[in-house]
Amino acid sequence: MRQSQLFTRTRKEAPKDEVAKNAQLLIRAGYVHKEMAGVYAYLPLGLRVLEKIKQIVREEMNKVGGQEIIMTALQRKELWEKTDRWDDRNVDVWFKSELKSGGEVGFGWSHEEPITDMMTNFLSSHRDLPAYVYQFQTKMRNELRAKSGIMRGREFVMKDMYSYTKNADEHKKIYDATIDAYLRVFERVGLGDRTFLTFASGGAFTEFSHEFQTLSDVGEDVVYLHREKKIAINQEVLRDDVLTKLGIARDELEEVKSIETGNIFDFGGMKSEQLGLFYTNEEGEKTPVHLGSYGIGITRLMGAIVEIFSDEKGIIWPKEVAPYNVHLVSITSGNADVEKEADRVYEMLRESGIEVFYDDRDLRAGEKFADADLIGIPLRLVVSEKTIAAGGFELTIHQLAERQGKGTLVAESDIIETLHDA
Amino acid sequence: MRQSQLFTRTRKEAPKDEVAKNAQLLIRAGYVHKEMAGVYAYLPLGLRVLEKIKQIVREEMNKVGGQEIIMTALQRKELWEKTDRWDDRNVDVWFKSELKSGGEVGFGWSHEEPITDMMTNFLSSHRDLPAYVYQFQTKMRNELRAKSGIMRGREFVMKDMYSYTKNADEHKKIYDATIDAYLRVFERVGLGDRTFLTFASGGAFTEFSHEFQTLSDVGEDVVYLHREKKIAINQEVLRDDVLTKLGIARDELEEVKSIETGNIFDFGGMKSEQLGLFYTNEEGEKTPVHLGSYGIGITRLMGAIVEIFSDEKGIIWPKEVAPYNVHLVSITSGNADVEKEADRVYEMLRESGIEVFYDDRDLRAGEKFADADLIGIPLRLVVSEKTIAAGGFELTIHQLAERQGKGTLVAESDIIETLHDA
Numbered sequence: 001m002r003q004s005q006l007f008t009r010t011r012k013e014a015p016k017d018e019v020a021k022n023a024q025l026l027i028r029a030g031y032v033h034k035e036m037a038g039v040y041a042y043l044p045l046g047l048r049v050l051e052k053i054k055q056i057v058r059e060e061m062n063k064v065g066g067q068e069i070i071m072t073a074l075q076r077k078e079l080w081e082k083t084d085r086w087d088d089r090n091v092d093v094w095f096k097s098e099l100k101s102g103g104e105v106g107f108g109w110s111h112e113e114p115i116t117d118m119m120t121n122f123l124s125s126h127r128d129l130p131a132y133v134y135q136f137q138t139k140m141r142n143e144l145r146a147k148s149g150i151m152r153g154r155e156f157v158m159k160d161m162y163s164y165t166k167n168a169d170e171h172k173k174i175y176d177a178t179i180d181a182y183l184r185v186f187e188r189v190g191l192g193d194r195t196f197l198t199f200a201s202g203g204a205f206t207e208f209s210h211e212f213q214t215l216s217d218v219g220e221d222v223v224y225l226h227r228e229k230k231i232a233i234n235q236e237v238l239r240d241d242v243l244t245k246l247g248i249a250r251d252e253l254e255e256v257k258s259i260e261t262g263n264i265f266d267f268g269g270m271k272s273e274q275l276g277l278f279y280t281n282e283e284g285e286k287t288p289v290h291l292g293s294y295g296i297g298i299t300r301l302m303g304a305i306v307e308i309f310s311d312e313k314g315i316i317w318p319k320e321v322a323p324y325n326v327h328l329v330s331i332t333s334g335n336a337d338v339e340k341e342a343d344r345v346y347e348m349l350r351e352s353g354i355e356v357f358y359d360d361r362d363l364r365a366g367e368k369f370a371d372a373d374l375i376g377i378p379l380r381l382v383v384s385e386k387t388i389a390a391g392g393f394e395l396t397i398h399q400l401a402e403r404q405g406k407g408t409l410v411a412e413s414d415i416i417e418t419l420h421d422a
Numbered sequence: 423m424r425q426s427q428l429f430t431r432t433r434k435e436a437p438k439d440e441v442a443k444n445a446q447l448l449i450r451a452g453y454v455h456k457e458m459a460g461v462y463a464y465l466p467l468g469l470r471v472l473e474k475i476k477q478i479v480r481e482e483m484n485k486v487g488g489q490e491i492i493m494t495a496l497q498r499k500e501l502w503e504k505t506d507r508w509d510d511r512n513v514d515v516w517f518k519s520e521l522k523s524g525g526e527v528g529f530g531w532s533h534e535e536p537i538t539d540m541m542t543n544f545l546s547s548h549r550d551l552p553a554y555v556y557q558f559q560t561k562m563r564n565e566l567r568a569k570s571g572i573m574r575g576r577e578f579v580m581k582d583m584y585s586y587t588k589n590a591d592e593h594k595k596i597y598d599a600t601i602d603a604y605l606r607v608f609e610r611v612g613l614g615d616r617t618f619l620t621f622a623s624g625g626a627f628t629e630f631s632h633e634f635q636t637l638s639d640v641g642e643d644v645v646y647l648h649r650e651k652k653i654a655i656n657q658e659v660l661r662d663d664v665l666t667k668l669g670i671a672r673d674e675l676e677e678v679k680s681i682e683t684g685n686i687f688d689f690g691g692m693k694s695e696q697l698g699l700f701y702t703n704e705e706g707e708k709t710p711v712h713l714g715s716y717g718i719g720i721t722r723l724m725g726a727i728v729e730i731f732s733d734e735k736g737i738i739w740p741k742e743v744a745p746y747n748v749h750l751v752s753i754t755s756g757n758a759d760v761e762k763e764a765d766r767v768y769e770m771l772r773e774s775g776i777e778v779f780y781d782d783r784d785l786r787a788g789e790k791f792a793d794a795d796l797i798g799i800p801l802r803l804v805v806s807e808k809t810i811a812a813g814g815f816e817l818t819i820h821q822l823a824e825r826q827g828k829g830t831l832v833a834e835s836d837i838i839e840t841l842h843d844a
Contacts, residue, residue: 007553131429
C-alpha cells in the first residue's frame, strides 16, 4: 500500500474526551475512529491488525478441532428466559429493542444460549460428541461507563468457543487442550511472557474457572502472581486452602495489575438441561450435554498490545500482528532518481510476497520518521541518496524500549532473506 | 474436512415456518440455522460460501481502489438527525435502544451518515480526493415481514462502498468503474448471464440511479428487459422520454421478475453539506464533497444463487462459490482397503492445495449421494471397489439442469490437473 493513497492520516492530538492510551494512540495513528464512548470503527490499518489477530486465533482454534460459524446479533427473548438471563436485574448489559412485528428482541452480549439451543438440531447421540464450535462475533454490551478505549467496549469483537462433550472427563481433555491453545495464541501475538493462567472462582460444577491475565499497569484487575510457576491467583480465591492445594506459599506471590485477556468456563450440564440439549449415552440414557465456553476478546487483545507495546513516540507492534511486514520510507529530497529507485524496491518486495507499507509522500524526513514511529511497524527500510550510494537499504528493527536511530545497511541481494528472518 | 467430523448434518425437512426455497435448502443441507424470521446463523459450510463471495467482492473493490474498513453497528442519534433520518416517520426500519448512560442509540441499517461524518477527519483539501472506502457490515433492519429467507433479512451482511470525489466528473469516472466491477462480481459468482444493469429513478442530482437485477421467478421486483442491449428498466422510469433517451422501443422489452442484487447511487453534495464534509478546491473555495454509494447484499446474493442454482435434489453451487472445490465420496461397502485408499486420496488432494470435503461416513451409497446432491458441491469424486479395480476415480461434474448419474473415470496421474481445469 502506498501511504499517499491511504485515506487516513496521522494527527498530533487525540480527541479530548479520549482518556485511554490505547485509543489515543490508535486514533492518532489512524487505526481506529471513535464513533462514541466504547464504540470504535476500524480503519484500513486497524482492520489489518484485527484480521491478523483473528487469523492467529482461528489457526489455534482449528488445531484443537474447533469449527467456525457465525451466530446472530439479534436474540430471542424466550430463549434467554429459559436460563433466567433476560431480566435486566440478572443481566445489566442488555441492549433491547421492539420488533415491528411485535415483541421484544435483544442484541447479543454473549452466545451460550443461542448456540446451545441451535445444537439441539445436531447433537442427539453419544456418536455426535464431542463437538466444538467457535465464532468471531461483534458483541454489544450496554456498559454504564466505557473509558478503557478498545479494551472495554460497548461494541467489540470476541472469539467465543463452545465445547459440547459427553461428560466431565471428555470435557477436561478439551478444556486442557484449549488452555494450551490459548497460551500459544498469547505467545504468537507477543504477550506470551506477560500472560498468565489465573485461577478464579468456579461455578456450581468446578472449584475453579480459569482466566488469562496479561500484566499491565492499566489493568482493571489485580492478581497474585507466582512467576516461577507461571500461574496467578485471582483475589476471590486467594485463600489458604487454595494456596495449599496449589502448593504455593503466600509470600511467594506478587500483587500485580493485569488485563483479563481470556477466560474459560465449565458450565457442566446446567445450561443444556435448561435449554433441552440432551444426548443418548451408550446405555441408552438421556443425558444433558456438558458445556464449556472459552473467550478471547479480540479487540481487547489489540488494545492490551498497544498499551504494552508503545512508548512516547507511538506504537511498536509485535511482528506477527503488525499491519504490514515492513514500512518502506523514501527520503527523496526532491531527487527523482531516489523516487524511482524506491518505487522499484516497493514492487520488488511486493513480488516477493512481503506486505509493504510504502511512504512515498513528498514530505521531509523528520515528518516521515515521526509518522513511522507513531504507526509502529517494527521493520523499517529507508531508501535515500545515501543508501543508494552505499549500494543497499537502511534497515531498522524497532522493539519495545529499543527504538533505533541508526540502521544497518543491507545489500539488495540479502534484503528478502533478511526481512523474512527479522 | 471429514464429513464425519462436521457437527452439522442434513435433514429431510426444513422447519415448517420457513417458506423461502433458499432458506429451506440451506437449512436442510446444514448451511444455515434459523434463529428467527429473517435472522440466520451461518454454519461451517455456509460461512465458507459467504467468505468466498466476500473475497470475490473484496478483490473487485480493491481493484477500483476501495479501502476496506469496518464501521460500527451502534449509531449516534445526533448524527442521523442532521440528515433527518432518525425519525421513525422517515426511516421505518430502525432498531433503537436506550443507553445505560442516558439517551437513545440506533443500530445501523445503513452507513452513509457515520462514514461521511468520519471522513471530516481525513478529507479537507482537493489533494485528499478522491477516496473510496468499503466495508462488509452486518446491517439490522426492523422489517415488518421477513419471508424471503436469507434474501431479505432483519440481520444481513452487506458490502457497502462510498466514494468521495471533487465533483460530478470525477464521480462519474468512479461510478462507471464500479459498474464494471459489479458486473465482474456477478460474472464470477455465476450470475453474469442473468444479471442486468437496470435504470431506476435518480435522486435530486441525477436522472437515474442504477440497480443490478438478477432474473428469478421468486424476485420481488419487476423489470423491463432488453436482452440484446443487456440492460433493464425499472417500472418507475418506464416512460416514453426515457425509452427515447435509451434508444429502445417499448415492444422490444420483456417483463420479467427479478431480485435486486446490487445498487449504486449518487448523493451529489447533499449529505456532505448536511454533515459538514467540505474540501478546499484548487481555487481555495470551500466545496461540499461529492458522495456516491454502492451496495451489494452479500447474504442476499447467496440466497439468490441458491434460488437459481437448485433443483428438486438440492443445491448446485457455481464453482467459485462452492464451500469446497471437490466432494470426495468413499463407497466402502465394508471393505477396509477402500477406506484406506479414500483416506490416501483425501490427503493427496489436500496436499495439492485442493479444498476437499470428504464423505468418510459409514453409510450406504444411496444416502451419501443424496446428501452430496443436497449439499451441491459441483465436482464429485467417488472412490469405490469398482474405481480402484479400474485404476482411477469416478468424477462427476454437476451443473444446473445437468445432474450426472454416471461419471468419467479419471486416472490418478491426471486427477489434480483435471480438478483444477474442471
